[in-house]
Amino acid sequence: MIERAWLLLLIVGGGAQARAENSVLPRGVGAVQIGSRAYGEIGENYDAGGNRASLARPFERDLTGRSILSGSGGDDLKKLGEALRDYDGAAIDDGPKLVDELDMGKLSGDVKANVRATYVGAAFGIGHELMLLLAVPWVEASSEARLSHTGGNNALAIKEKLGDLAFTELQDGLGRAATLSERDVYREVEAAGYGSIERWEGKGFGDLQLAAKTAKSRRLAHKLVASAGAAIKLSVPTGRGDDPDELADVPNGKGYAGLGVEVTPRVTIARLVFLGFDASYIHNFERDVERRVPEGEETLVAADRKTTVRLDPGDDTGAAAVVGGAYKGFSATLVHGERRHRGDRYDGSLPGNYGELAASSEQRERYDEIIFGFDTIAAFRRRAFPVPFMLGLTLHRTASGENVPAVQYLEASVTGFFSAN
Amino acid sequence: MQRAASAWFMVFALGLTGCGEQEPPRRVANAETAGADATQAAPEIKLDDAMTARLRAELAARDPRTLTADELLALADCRCAAPMRAKFIDSLGEGRGVLPQVLVPAIRREIRGDETLNALMAVTGAFKSIAAWILGAVLDDQALADKIRSGVLDKIKRALGSTASLLDARPKLTFDLFMPENRGRAAASVSFTARDQAARAALVFAHPDLWGGASADAALLETSRVLSEWHYVVGERDNETEHVSGGLLLDHGATNSAALKGYEAGSSAMPGLFSGSYAVRFEKAEALELALNVQEHWTRAPGSTTLEEQAAVLDAAAIAFSRLKPTARSASGTLFAPVSGLFPGNAHALPLVFLAGFGASFEASFVDSERRLVFSATDRAQPASLSDLGRLLGALTRWYAELVQIAPEDVPEEAAGSLDGSAASLQRAMQLVTFVILRDHDLAAANVTEAARALSALTRAEAVGLKSDFLVEKIDALALDFVTNRLRPMLSAGVKGESALAAFASAHAAMHALYEVRGAAAPVWMEAAARALDEVLGD
Secondary structure, three states, X not given: OOOOOOOOOOOOOOOHHHXXXXXXXXXXXXXXXXXXXEEOOEOEEEOOOOOEEEOOHHHOEEEEHHHHHOOOOOHHHHHHHHHHHHHHOOOOOXXXXXXXXXXXXXXXXXXXXXXXXXXXXXXXXXXXXXXEXXXXXXXXXEXXXXXXXXXXXXXXXXXXXXXXXOOHHHHHHHHHHHOOOHHHHHHHHHHOOOOOOOEEEEEEEOOEEEEEEEEEEEEXXXXXXXXXXXXXXXXXXXXXXXXXXXXXXXXXXXXXXXXXXXXXXXXXXXXXXXXXXXXXXXXXXXXXXXXXXXXXXXXOOOHHHEEEEEEEOOOEEEEEEEEEEEEOOEEEEEEEEEEEEOOOEEEOOOOOOHHHHOOOOOXXXXXEEEEEEEEXXXXXXOOOOOOOEEEEEEEEEEEEEEOEEOOEEEEEEXXXXXXXO | OEOOOOOOHHHOOOOOOOOOOOOOXXXXXXXXXXXXXXXOOOHHHXXXXXXXXXHHHHHHOOOHHHOOHHHHHHHHXXXXXOOOOHHHHHHHHHHHOOOOHHHOHHHHHHHHOOXXXXXXXXXXXXXXXXXXXXXXHHOOHHHHHHHHHHHHHHHXXXXXXXXXXXXXXXXXXXXXXXXXXXXXXXXXXXXXXXXXXXXXXXXXXXXXXXXXXXXXXXXXXXHHHHHHHHHHHHXXXXXXXXXXXXXXXXXXXXXXXXHEEOOOOOOOXXXXXXXXXXXXXXXXXXXXXHHHHOOOEXXXXXXXXXXXXXXXXXHHHXXXXXXXXXXXXXXXXXXXXXXXXXXXXXXXXXXXXXXXXXXXXXXXXXXXXXXXXXXXXXXXXXXXXXXXXXXXXXXXXXXXXXXXXXXXXXXXXXXXXXXXXXXXXXXXXXXXXXXXXXXXXOHHHOOHHHHHHHHHHHHHHHHHOOOOHHHHHHHHHHHHHHHHHHHHHHHHHOXXXXXXXXXXXXXXXXXXXHHHHHHHXXXXXXXXXXXXXHHHXXX
């Protein structure tokens, strides 16, 4: 897959004031929120070292002799490199090495993913300072991979230099290598039983989010209010998880259940400025999933290696600093936070490299958000406006990370309220 | 079975004497140096002289009976020592064992076909003891020997003409010349190894005077002996009696005597391997009794077949084929004339049996194709050494050179059709062996003989069947290392830690191959060689 870490943490938001003071809906009052999140075109991610890299990197191949020897070009080219290296072998140190002379250029790529999520959320106050929340996302995603070959290719010259010394298999291999192109990667992917990477599309429900939230506030001094919110959150794996037969898919669910808590302490000053932080911990539950179990470190795992394995996902944690201001229904909030997902573990009866299967599952995203809001709740309470509603606009940007996509998204939401009393 | 086309009986008992040592032919590297005066010295000629001189000094200091098979093979590769003297050859036979003459089917057939003998043998009843007494008196060992000798000499005379020196040499003949230590014992026994036999065969067939020259008669006699031995090893059926003589080929994969068998040309089965150490026993009897009724019992010392031995057999067979094939006989064609000829017309079919036997077992017994490994023996316990591989590559190259563009008249009737694809198979084997040498063996760490043999084999292989600019680069790099770190020290300070004879002979062969193949390109190592020569030998 292009990226495993599409964690769509959709929450039912609140107005700026609600967020500032950890408000919950009064008993018998409900809210319905509809939101849409549009990601900008995603072409990069952060690798395990925290460096930005193209999403196409798994398909990019440096095809110099030394690189293919280290496995850059896949198993077949590695064998080709090993054969050339062996010709240079032990007989004499002097002279140029075949494997150093070999340069078949570079396969580079451009992979773009587009994701759009729409969600419907609902909240309902069931008691004093307690409300239930529910959100169901609908995710549409697509990805496109365009690979291209650049640079020269001297495989034919190497073949000619080896002449009659080369085994038939090596001659054939060099002959094929001489015509290497991006089409070979596409063919290789498809030959391994994966779906096409040139274009992938998918849509469906994401993971169902449930929460129960409570909040308390206390005036500390004149114009100084402290509040604390706490929520129990449950994630139900209704979304489609990682597809072992796709390399370019964008999962719209995590594939396993999670249960955790979130606390949101705040301090509000003069009802104009608020600050605080969010902290969360989610425990994720083991589940049987289908995966292709690699034998080594191969990028393309054979289709017959697909089996049911036990996934023990790592837990999720989150922390964010929040500061904002509100005035006459308008608000602006700045969030700087970090989300982490601990590394997964796989196990199964089929012998294989389960460690490789879990590679890149340790994730971290540090992000910034700006949230603009407008609500009529205060005006409604003053009977200055007939309908209570909220509008929200969120700009999210991944500031840094490890094994997560570098994303920016724009989320817009509208929330309406009703009373059952 | 191979069918003898003419009598082979002539050669076994001939004491080879009086064959003067032949000056080795001067070899030059290329057209520019051809005809140059040795004293004026193209470096390669100067080198040839220097090495030949040292080689001869080493050879003169040695008792031929102590020469090892490896040394004999090195001399055969070198073709520079001209050791084809009768005494030299006799000593080799005595020292290393040969097939007893009395077992040679052709000899026995000649005796059985003698009319006088047959008449006396027909006597029955009370006269039988008298007849036996008469036979014993008339046809004692010496008489039989004389009879054999006269037949042999007639054939040689017809073949070589009256100038043949052997006709005047009057060599001594005895039945058991080649097992002298057993003469007079109650039970006769003799043993020899395939490797030693191959070494003698390589030496004789590599001799430049094989079909002519001052020592040609000695070479011819030794040639006949070697061919008779091969004939016996392969096995020979007497069409009249249906008796099969010999048949010492070892079934593929077997390790003991029970698997010894012959090979019949045209059979669907592949020939086995000529391999290991053989011993024969037969009861002591008068010569006549031996010739008529001897029942030999062969045993092979248990053990796996080694690659080095098979490479030696294959190499000797390749050299033999190159000399025996019809297009190489030239003016000596009368030697192969039907009935009156010294050798059968299809003599060149015999070496092909060994090629076929090796070809049938190489991949299955010595090679791990998946890992591209070559083993030193059929037990597959150890990888092949540089020595094994160098010898094998040399042999494969010789065969490839013979078969890649073989003339139609050189294809024996028995082998028609079976040679299709042989050259391609040989080339694949050459690719594999060269690959393994380059991958696994540091020539700089090998001794002089091994390094020289490998260098020579690589050079010849590239020139003949593995055209490769890459291999040429390697060869030139290896040659520079060899000239700088091996040749120069051995010319100035001699050879230490290994046989000087084998080292000089192998180095000579390697340098000859290098000059011949790479001389025209004047690579860097040539200049280094010239400098080394100037320093070591002076101007």
